[in-house]
Each structure stands twice: as structure tokens, then as C-alpha cells.
Amino acid sequence: MSTMVSAPAGWEMVVGLEVHVQLRTRTKAFCNCSTEYGAAPNVNTCPVCLALPGALPVLNAHAVELATRAALALGCTVNPMSVFARKNYFYPDLPKGYQISQFDKPLAEHGRLKIGTNAEGTGITVGITRVHMEEDAGKSVHDRYAGATAIDLNRAGVPLIEIVSEPDMRSAEAAGAYLRTLKLILQYVGISDCDMEKGSLRVDANVSARRAGEVKLGTKTEVKNLNSFSNVERALALEFARQTELLERGGRVEQQTMLFDQARGVVRPSRTKEGSHDYRYFPEPDLPPLVLDAGFIERMQTSLPELPEARRSRFAGDYALGEYDVDVLTSSAELADYFEGVARQSGDAKAAANWTINGVLTALNASGDDIDAFRVRPADLAALITLVRDGVVGHSAAKQVFAEMVRTGDRPEQVAQREGLVRVDDDAALRGWIDEVLAEHPAEAQRYLAGEKKLQGVLVGFVMKKSKGSADAKKVNQLLASRAQG
Ligand SMILES: [Zn+2]
Incomplete structure (x- = not known):
């Protein structure tokens, strides 16, 4: 065309x-x-x-x-x-x-x-x-x-x-x-x-x-x-x-x-x-x-909602969002309302914008659904953002929690508990996964422990996968490094 x-x-x-x-x-x-x-x-x-x-x-x-x-x-x-x-x-x-x-x-x-x-x-x-x-x-x-x-x-x-x-x-x-x-x-x-x-x-x-x-x-x-x-x-x-x-x-x-x-x-x-x-x-x-x-005529005038242009400039000002984010988020009144609900309840406009654009819109495009019928309500998405901020759920696990929320409509705390996606920073649990990974990949384990440091990222990746993204990656890195020195 x-x-x-x-x-x-x-x-x-x-x-x-x-x-x-x-x-x-x-x-x-x-x-x-x-x-x-x-x-x-x-x-x-x-x-x-x-x-x-x-x-x-x-x-x-x-x-x-x-x-x-x-x-x-x-x-x-x-x-x-x-x-x-x-x-x-x-x-x-x-x-x-x-x-x-x-x-x-x-x-x-x-x-x-x-x-x-x-x-x-x-x-x-x-x-x-x-x-x-x-x-x-x-x-x-x-x-x-x-x-x-x-x-x-x-x-x-x-x-x-x-x-x-x-x-x-x-x-x-x-x-x-x-x-x-x-x-x-x-x-x-x-x-x-x-x-x-x-x-x-x-x-x-x-x-x-x-x-x-x-x-x-x-x-x-x-x-x-x-x-x-x-x-x-x-x-x-x-x-x-x-x-x-x-x-x-x-x-x-x-x-x-x-x-x-x-x-x-x-x-x-x-x-x-x-x-x-x-x-x-x-x-x-x-x-x-x-x-x-x-x-x-006066009643009709006062009954008008905030119009797109006013909303755009308010989003740019109040939430300090870039032009692209503002354009996408104001592309419909329903989407703009949704984003504002998440931003207000999470107190984090940037995270609310990212999740609305990359999570919510992507899911809606995939399903062809209307935002009014979307299972994850603004309060639930705000709760997920709060869980990530508080370190209860890691970034990669949060994506899986969100996908499950889209599927079931359940609250993020519920989903994270049920799916084992609450961040694990307990040393014993992390050591257990590390032991399993080292046992399952003996060749890499041997080379890593012999001093081939660049393999650390690969092994951390295996641990993250095994823990479905719930392991505290920073701690896994520390524990592995101490293993190599020991
Ligand atoms: Zn008629």
C-alpha cells in the first residue's frame, strides 16, 4: 500500500x-x-x-x-x-x-x-x-x-x-x-x-x-x-x-x-x-x-472529560514521561485511565508506564481483547510493582507472575506463592540449587572450579532457570564465586 x-x-x-x-x-x-x-x-x-x-x-x-x-x-x-x-x-x-x-x-x-x-x-x-x-x-x-x-x-x-x-x-x-x-x-x-x-x-x-x-x-x-x-x-x-x-x-x-x-x-x-x-x-x-x-450548554461543557491534548501535557508534566510513552498511553481514554490507576496505586509512574506498554498492551494485542475485559486490574498490577520494588519478586520472575495473572486473574502474591516465584535469598536453598547444577554439568563445573571464571555467568543462568527465576541472582553469584575460591 x-x-x-x-x-x-x-x-x-x-x-x-x-x-x-x-x-x-x-x-x-x-x-x-x-x-x-x-x-x-x-x-x-x-x-x-x-x-x-x-x-x-x-x-x-x-x-x-x-x-x-x-x-x-x-x-x-x-x-x-x-x-x-x-x-x-x-x-x-x-x-x-x-x-x-x-x-x-x-x-x-x-x-x-x-x-x-x-x-x-x-x-x-x-x-x-x-x-x-x-x-x-x-x-x-x-x-x-x-x-x-x-x-x-x-x-x-x-x-x-x-x-x-x-x-x-x-x-x-x-x-x-x-x-x-x-x-x-x-x-x-x-x-x-x-x-x-x-x-x-x-x-x-x-x-x-x-x-x-x-x-x-x-x-x-x-x-x-x-x-x-x-x-x-x-x-x-x-x-x-x-x-x-x-x-x-x-x-x-x-x-x-x-x-x-x-x-x-x-x-x-x-x-x-x-x-x-x-x-x-x-x-x-x-x-x-x-x-x-x-x-x-453549560452542563454539556462541564460534563466533558479531560481531552487528549490536555491529558498528554499532564502525563508529560506530572509523570515525567517521554513523548513515545505519552503518545502510546493516551491513545485511548481507557488505556490512559488504566495507566493512571497503576501509577497512582504503585507510586511509580515509570514502572507503571513500562508495565502498561510492554506487559498489558502486548497481552491485549496477543489476545485481541479490550482493556475493559482485561483480567489484571490496575490495583493488581500496582501490587506486582510493589512486590518487585520490595525485593519479594525478582525482575524475571515478575514477568512469569504477570503472565499467570493474565491467564487466571489471580492476585500477584497468590501467584508468586503458588508458582514458587517468591524470591529466594536463603543460603541453604541457594546452595542446594548450586550443588544440583554443578552435578548436572560436571564438565563446566570442573573447568569453573579450576579457574575458568567466564563460566560463572553460564552457571548462574542454570541456577536461575532451575529456580524459575526466583533465586536472588546477586547472592548466587557470590556463593558461586566463594565456591571457586574455596
Ligand atoms: Zn423507527
Whole structure:
């Protein structure tokens, strides 16, 4: 997938993104049907989302809360009054013949998203034009019946927000960074699972090209059918190369919708003339204007959790962690919470970071589990760190204790006792293992006792293995050395 697409020099890419995000509500935007993903076709429907005559929409208050929280987390101003509008178009999976959306009076406007730093070390901030609420359409299913299209209306009426950015991005990588940052914020706030595979986060990209130094925007195209962030980056690079080659030859970019064809690695014009849509928007007569009082907006603001950027700088400051550790540990709110629990209860942030990254994440990657289902809770991992610090369990034995904790969910003291992994520094026990090792390896023993000192490390290794890592390595070294001198 690392196809390098090169565009002619002297051109600048201009990108703006439209992101649709399904809100994590139990029921749909305007009726009581379930939003459950993956149910049998058309079971989650009712007269409202089937658009039967006379059925009236009722706005889902939880959807308004989630949309407002998302808008505030993106630094938007929430409008005290916004208006639902009908966006009219014909499509088989849109039974009403229109989608309830918002048009000239959206829920929120004028936000911003910081996506990192440019080569000069200045922060890059992308403007958020607007966040508005709307409903999802149903799904056309093309692979169920040969030669026919089936319609599944379970998704019709699922609440969405659309987040529209300013054309502030200048590269495919910046677009990728914007999307990853946006997704992380929305996940921290808990408004959506943002799962692109289930379609709960969808991206359309507007891209144009202009001569370097030019202020006026070129003609843009809209690229659709983007099912992963890496495909967004790939499709933008392809479309930018196509546009600039066309412009270099003296051609003109036509404003149109392009589809990314992942299998063939090309961007091609969509067969439908989507660019020429006239949606004939008008206010939705069945819904009153959405009026949000200052108290509600204030409550939504104070209900926001600590956002990723704030958490990153606090982790770097409070726990004195390096950039890599901070990036990994803040990659999800759940992981950050887990690490903080371990750090607080063990009083050792560095050890907590190491164990969370090298132990917990490795185990989760191997099992494919979610951290919420992880057997080793922060208090148990903190207890293990304390056992190591107090010298009760050695470093290599601690890894085995941890593996057993992951398997059984038992407390570290229990595991260490049961598995014989409590550090042994008792001379008699250590001498016993040394005697056994020397007897089992007579050739090495003879050479070592005759003065071949470099064999000491090998023999200590045998003792550690025999003791399953529980022997006090320092003492084993001392006892062996005294044996050689004696
Ligand atoms: Zn319904």
C-alpha cells in the first residue's frame, strides 16, 4: 500500500474534510427503533423511519446531548437555536424522499482542531466550519440477490453529526492527522465508537490544486468511498496527481464526485452527477426549531472529560514521561485511565508506564481483547510493582507472575506463592540449587572450579532457570564465586 504518487512540482494541495459520525444512542434520531448494528434486515423499523403517511418525528434528546458535547469538544460555538431542514433527493434507501438535516442554521459553528506541528515547529490548527445533526439513510445491499438490489432500512434514521472542516489542510498526511485526532477526541468524549468498518465514521474529502503562492482556490473535486484513514491519504495523493497533471497540460478540473477504487488503486469519476444536485432545502415543518438554553450548554461543557491534548501535557508534566510513552498511553481514554490507576496505586509512574506498554498492551494485542475485559486490574498490577520494588519478586520472575495473572486473574502474591516465584535469598536453598547444577554439568563445573571464571555467568543462568527465576541472582553469584575460591 506504500504506492508513492508524485505530483509535478510547484503545486499546492488544498483539502477540506466532511466527516459523518453515528452517535452512540440506543434509539434512532426521530423514533424509538433500536440502533443495534448487525440485526436481521428491516427488523428495526417503524412507521416513522419507514416514512409511512401521517407518521411524525420526535427528536431524541440523548442525540442532542451527544452532538452538543462533540461540538463543544471541537471548540465550536453552540447556537442557542438551530433548525432542522429537509434535504430532498431521490434514492432507493431513502423512503421519505428527503433526509432530515440542518442547513442554514446548524447546531454549532466556528470550531478548531489542533493536529500537531509543522516543519517550523508551529502548531497546525484546522478550522471547523460547522457541526450539524442529521439522520442516516438506509442501506442498498447489492450482494444478497443475484442481479437485484435489496434495501435494509435498519440504518434509516440513526442519528449522525456531520463535521465540516475549513480547507486548511495542505497535504494528504495532514488530512490523515486531522482524522486520527478527530477520532481520538470523539472517542474520549464517548459520543461514538467511530468504527469505520461498521460505517459509524465516514469521510468525504474535498481536494483542489493551486500554484504555490496562489491565494485563490482551484476547482475542487469530492472524493468518496473512503473506508480507512490510509485510503483517504492514498486517494488524496492520487487525485492531487491527476489534477496537477491535467492543469500542467493546460486542462481544466471539472467539479465532480470521484470514487476511490481500492482494488485497482485509482480514483475515477462517479457515474452519478452528484455535483449538480439541487437539494431544495426547506425547514422541516414537522419539527420545531431546536432551542438550547445556556444552562444546558453549560452542563454539556462541564460534563466533558479531560481531552487528549490536555491529558498528554499532564502525563508529560506530572509523570515525567517521554513523548513515545505519552503518545502510546493516551491513545485511548481507557488505556490512559488504566495507566493512571497503576501509577497512582504503585507510586511509580515509570514502572507503571513500562508495565502498561510492554506487559498489558502486548497481552491485549496477543489476545485481541479490550482493556475493559482485561483480567489484571490496575490495583493488581500496582501490587506486582510493589512486590518487585520490595525485593519479594525478582525482575524475571515478575514477568512469569504477570503472565499467570493474565491467564487466571489471580492476585500477584497468590501467584508468586503458588508458582514458587517468591524470591529466594536463603543460603541453604541457594546452595542446594548450586550443588544440583554443578552435578548436572560436571564438565563446566570442573573447568569453573579450576579457574575458568567466564563460566560463572553460564552457571548462574542454570541456577536461575532451575529456580524459575526466583533465586536472588546477586547472592548466587557470590556463593558461586566463594565456591571457586574455596
Ligand atoms: Zn423507527
